[in-house]
Amino acid sequence: MSIIYFLISISLIVALLFFFAFIKAVKSGQYEDDYTPSVRMLFDDTIQNKTTKK
Amino acid sequence: MKNTPCFHCGTDCTEATKLVFDQKDFCCNGCKTVFEILNESDLTSYYDFEKTPGKIPEEIQGKYDYLKNKDIVTKLLEFDSDTTSIITLSIPFIHCSSCIWILENLYKLNEHISASQVNFPKKTVRISYDKTAVSLKDIVLLLSRIGYEPDINLEHTEADKKTKTDKSLIYKIAVAGFAFGNTMFLSFPEYFEVDEFWLNQYKIFFRYIAFCLSIPVVLYAAQDYFKTAFKGLRYKMLTIDVPIALGIAVLFIRSAHEIITNTGQGYLDSLAGLVFFLLLGKLFQQRTYSFLSFERDYKSYFPIAVTKISGTKEENIQIYDVIKGDRLLIRNQELIPIDGIVIRGNTLIDYSFVTGEATPVAKQSGDKIFAGGKQLSGVIEIEAIKTVSQSYLTQLWSNDVFNQNKEEKFKNITDSISKHFTVVILIIAIVSGGYWYIHNPKIAIDVVTAVLIIACPCALALSAPFTLGNVIRIFGKHKLYLKNASVIESLAKINTLVFDKTGTITALNKQQISYEGTTLSSEEKEQLKAVLRGSNHPLSRSLYEFLPESKNTAVTAFTETIGKGVEGTVNQSNIRLGAASFTQAPKNDKHNETAVHFSCNETYKGKFVFQNHYRKGVYDMFEKLSKRFDMLVLSGDNEGEKAHLEQTLPKDTTLIFNQKPEDKLNYIQRKQRSQNQVLMLGDGLNDAGALAQSNVGIAVSENVNVFSPAGDAILDASVLDKLPKFLKIARQSISTIKASFALSFLYNSIGLYFATTGQLSPVIAAILMPLSSISVVVFVTLITNYISLSLRRP
Numbered sequence: 127m128s129i130i131y132f133l134i135s136i137s138l139i140v141a142l143l144f145f146f147a148f149i150k151a152v153k154s155g156q157y158e159d160d161y162t163p164s165v166r167m168l169f170d171d172t173i174q175n176k177t178t179k180k
Numbered sequence: 181m182k183n184t185p186c187f188h189c190g191t192d193c194t195e196a197t198k199l200v201f202d203q204k205d206f207c208c209n210g211c212k213t214v215f216e217i218l219n220e221s222d223l224t225s226y227y228d229f230e231k232t233p234g235k236i237p238e239e240i241q242g243k244y245d246y247l248k249n250k251d252i253v254t255k256l257l258e259f260d261s262d263t264t265s266i267i268t269l270s271i272p273f274i275h276c277s278s279c280i281w282i283l284e285n286l287y288k289l290n291e292h293i294s295a296s297q298v299n300f301p302k303k304t305v306r307i308s309y310d311k312t313a314v315s316l317k318d319i320v321l322l323l324s325r326i327g328y329e330p331d332i333n334l335e336h337t338e339a340d341k342k343t344k345t346d347k348s349l350i351y352k353i354a355v356a357g358f359a360f361g362n363t364m365f366l367s368f369p370e371y372f373e374v375d376e377f378w379l380n381q382y383k384i385f386f387r388y389i390a391f392c393l394s395i396p397v398v399l400y401a402a403q404d405y406f407k408t409a410f411k412g413l414r415y416k417m418l419t420i421d422v423p424i425a426l427g428i429a430v431l432f433i434r435s436a437h438e439i440i441t442n443t444g445q446g447y448l449d450s451l452a453g454l455v456f457f458l459l460l461g462k463l464f465q466q467r468t469y470s471f472l473s474f475e476r477d478y479k480s481y482f483p484i485a486v487t488k489i490s491g492t493k494e495e496n497i498q499i500y501d502v503i504k505g506d507r508l509l510i511r512n513q514e515l516i517p518i519d520g521i522v523i524r525g526n527t528l529i530d531y532s533f534v535t536g537e538a539t540p541v542a543k544q545s546g547d548k549i550f551a552g553g554k555q556l557s558g559v560i561e562i563e564a565i566k567t568v569s570q571s572y573l574t575q576l577w578s579n580d581v582f583n584q585n586k587e588e589k590f591k592n593i594t595d596s597i598s599k600h601f602t603v604v605i606l607i608i609a610i611v612s613g614g615y616w617y618i619h620n621p622k623i624a625i626d627v628v629t630a631v632l633i634i635a636c637p638c639a640l641a642l643s644a645p646f647t648l649g650n651v652i653r654i655f656g657k658h659k660l661y662l663k664n665a666s667v668i669e670s671l672a673k674i675n676t677l678v679f680d681k682t683g684t685i686t687a688l689n690k691q692q693i694s695y696e697g698t699t700l701s702s703e704e705k706e707q708l709k710a711v712l713r714g715s716n717h718p719l720s721r722s723l724y725e726f727l728p729e730s731k732n733t734a735v736t737a738f739t740e741t742i743g744k745g746v747e748g749t750v751n752q753s754n755i756r757l758g759a760a761s762f763t764q765a766p767k768n769d770k771h772n773e774t775a776v777h778f779s780c781n782e783t784y785k786g787k788f789v790f791q792n793h794y795r796k797g798v799y800d801m802f803e804k805l806s807k808r809f810d811m812l813v814l815s816g817d818n819e820g821e822k823a824h825l826e827q828t829l830p831k832d833t834t835l836i837f838n839q840k841p842e843d844k845l846n847y848i849q850r851k852q853r854s855q856n857q858v859l860m861l862g863d864g865l866n867d868a869g870a871l872a873q874s875n876v877g878i879a880v881s882e883n884v885n886v887f888s889p890a891g892d893a894i895l896d897a898s899v900l901d902k903l904p905k906f907l908k909i910a911r912q913s914i915s916t917i918k919a920s921f922a923l924s925f926l927y928n929s930i931g932l933y934f935a936t937t938g939q940l941s942p943v944i945a946a947i948l949m950p951l952s953s954i955s956v957v958v959f960v961t962l963i964t965n966y967i968s969l970s971l972r973r974p
Binding site for chain 1: 277280281284297298299300301302347350351354358361362382385389
């Protein structure tokens with residue numbers, strides 16, 4: 127049963143990884159503009175459709 | 181005739197005026213040019229995302245010449261190297277996905293722009309360009325040409341413009357939430373107290389992990405509570421943070437003691453949960469509108485640079501470099517940045533934003549003019565007689581009122597109740613501790629700590645932030661943007677309302693015209709219109725629009741005398757339009773009304789009277805509000821509208837005219853000395869002092885993105901008539917908070933029963949704490965949504 131020490135440590139490490147990923151995302155400013163990227167993503171498609179049609 | 185919308189901007193264009201290009205209708209040359217530019221670069225997808233997304237580009241000749249000045253450009257840039265420069269420009273017009281698309285495809289319009297990125301909520305675009313090949317001026321001109329004129333003003337050159345938003349609250353929530361989730365899992369097995377073999381073997385391991393996780397929660401995530409509690413105690417104030425800090429400290433110490441001595445599992449999951457919920461409440465209350473600024477002063481209104489004339493040379497210099505005696509060139513539609521004397525040219529100056537005067541004032545050479553006015557005709561030269569910071573208008577900002585922070589003076593509803601709360605809790609803790617010390621000294625200390633733990637006013641501390649946070653959001657949806665939560669509490673206490681006139685209860689640039697005099701024949705109207713066509717005076721322009729459409733009649737002998745009027749001959753009749761003295765008007769005329777007099781062949785016919793256009797619903801609103809509040813109108817304008825206002829507004833409304841900016845400020849101060857809570861509504865720079873001085877200052881603005889003076893809130897002018905509803909909801913939300921206090925006291929009494937009888941087990945704490953917090957949050961959210969339903973009704 128001492129496997130439990132190992133498993134809990136692993137699960138904590140995984141959780142910590144996500145925690146630091148979140149902090150890093152906030153730091154890099156990903157949450158500052160939560161609207162423009164969602165629109166920008168759709169643009170590329172429309173332009174490509176246009177060029178392929180031509 | 182069928183009207184069609186302009187393909188670019190959506191303005192209705194008639195069959196007669198429309199321009200057709202590429203089988204599309206355009207309302208004007210400007211719109212057509214934008215289409216042509218975009219068409220050339222294959223950017224017409226712009227019109228696919230939204231119908232009629234554009235704006236008529238404005239005439240900007242010479243306006244951005246100052247961007248040739250290297251010093252100014254350097255101040256504006258965000259990043260600068262030998263080749264690449266990066267600048268963030270604020271473009272108030274950004275409003276739809278087409279805007280994002282076109283601005284991010286700027287590189288197709290100019291190959292030297294390497295990248296551009298839009299931040300939609302902030303309405304800014306960040307442009308990187310090759311500065312060896314293209315200048316900032318070219319980029320600004322390009323943007324203006326396609327209808328996206330950037331807003332560049334004095335504020336943007338300030339060094340500390342890039343104040344980073346404080347993200348530490350997010351980090352703290354992340355830490356607390358992380359610890360909360362994990363300790364919950366680790367504590368869970370022990371809640372059921374099964375004396376299982378494996379559980380007994382591992383529980384110490386679990387407890388120590390939970391203990392390690394709770395250390396950053398106490399030392400980092402909860403540090404603000406300790407700091408503010410300590411600060412409050414130093415000023416002898418029992419704020420809500422005192423019992424919170426006490427609760428957190430006791431929770432942690434007792435849990436640590438239990439774990440180290442191996443006597444129990446402690447309350448670490450409750451601790452992390454408590455901090456997590458409290459911080460969430462803080463975040464919820466912090467509503468920021470990234471596209472608005474509540475701290476604006478004259479700097480965000482004034483231009484960056486001005487054209488200086490030295491000898492025959494014209495150069496652009498920064499506003500701050502203007503010294504006394506400099507000669508400055510002010511073009512049409514430009515702001516006068518400095519107090520000065522007109523040297524050359526006759527002019528009209530629109531002071532509506534600065535003094536509240538509704539009608540432009542005529543000035544001739546030799547007249548003194550004040551900073552802040554907008555120059556409306558031709559090109560003039562002025563001589564500066566002061567520097568920018570000493571100008572009449574800017575001096576207002578040296579008043580102490582701008583350095584005070586209203587929030588600091590303000591004692592919020594939670595703190596005023598927590599004073600009594602804390603005392604009661606301490607008494608209960610001591611009494612129950614004393615009782616158990618006599619009867620069973622072993623558990624006395626347990627009971628005292630249990631009381632402090634369970635009494636930790638989590639639900640109490642959460643009710644105000646969630647109520648106010650939700651109300652801020654709802655108000656924001658209905659176009660009243662509040663600076664922070666304490667504004668709602670101040671709004672609820674208001675008993676005096678002060679309104680500015682020009683621009684606040686009247687609409688700017690909109691006037692009602694009525695005619696008094698002998699009846700006009702259609703031929704006379706035609707003649708008038710013909711004469712007016714040649715004049716650029718703002719009154720002539722609005723009168724021209726007012727008169728019915730007519731065919732183009734030729735005018736001979738047309739002359740315009742500044743400050744007097746216009747004269748011309750149409751079909752052998754001599755028409756004179758203008759001031760009373762210019763048109764043989766009867767002498768007994770009222771002086772303070774705005775009127776254009778009219779005479780034909782030396783005989784006086786009548787006059788067109790210009791009246792302010794009051795915003796929709798203003799009279800009803802005054803009627804409703806006067807039942808509850810003291811109402812005042814404080815105007816910088818003359819008494820021309822006095823009679824009209826006396827007639828239409830409720831009897832007990834006080835009307836005061838000819839108020840200078842300082843007068844307004846002082847008047848509000850006097851009102852406050854006699855224990856009145858004043859709400860000020862204003863729109864112009866002249867109201868800035870009064871807005872800052874009043875208990876709540878609301879800036880009324882027709883376009884919230886462009887400019888409004890600093891205040892506690894910004895209200896979109898279109899919803900001014902909803903003010904009574906906003907005030908009512910503010911009052912109701914305070915009652916909601918009080919009701920939710922009652923609810924949380926109920927939870928506290930249940931908890932205290934367990935605590936004082938010595939039965940507070942970790943599992944009860946773990947259930948009671950989140951349950952009380954969540955139910956209070958749900959309660960206030962439902963109630964505030966319910967009371968704000970009235971806003972949706974027209």
